Amino acid sequence: MRAIRFIIMAAGLPKGRFPGGTLLPRRGRESVTIRYLRLLILTTTLAAGGAPRSTCQLLPKAKAWLAKKMPQWRRILQGETGYNEPDVFAVCRLVSGFPYTDRQQKRLFIRNFFTLQDRLDLTHEYLHLAFDGYPTGLDENYIETLTRQLLMD
Secondary structure (H helix, E strand, O other): HHHHHHHHHOOOOOOEEEEHHHHHOOOOOOOOOHHHHHHHHHHHHHHOOOOOHHHHOOOOOHHHHHHHHHHHHEEEEEEEEOOOOOOEEEEOOOOOOEEEEEEOOEEEEEEOOOOHHHHHHHHHHHHHHHHOOHHHHHHHHHHHHHHHHHOOO
């Protein structure tokens, strides 16, 4: 809370108010603006300080498996609207949390590469990257259905 008050004071805002007229909360109550600012401060701090997400411990076996599957999958995927096979990307080990795709750095983060679930996660995250910039790339149901279709072939 002190950091938020400091930001408000440093911005030269009138005491007790945020932009848009939102009042600072009384003790024990947080406004949506305060929660948003807390999240903003946390994410900005993590991004500036080199968040754990920015490091990549490569999983070469996982990437090799994808490369081996691509000729088989390509004929199915090329018929899908919005598919754009990424030229360069990395497959990284995920330290904690759920598998995800870093679209900006073109990195797929998965836990391991031992089980069928790991292959599902890898394929799922690859498809998010391959459909980046197209609405279906954000459609979890579409991506999950396509993932299962590819792995069942």
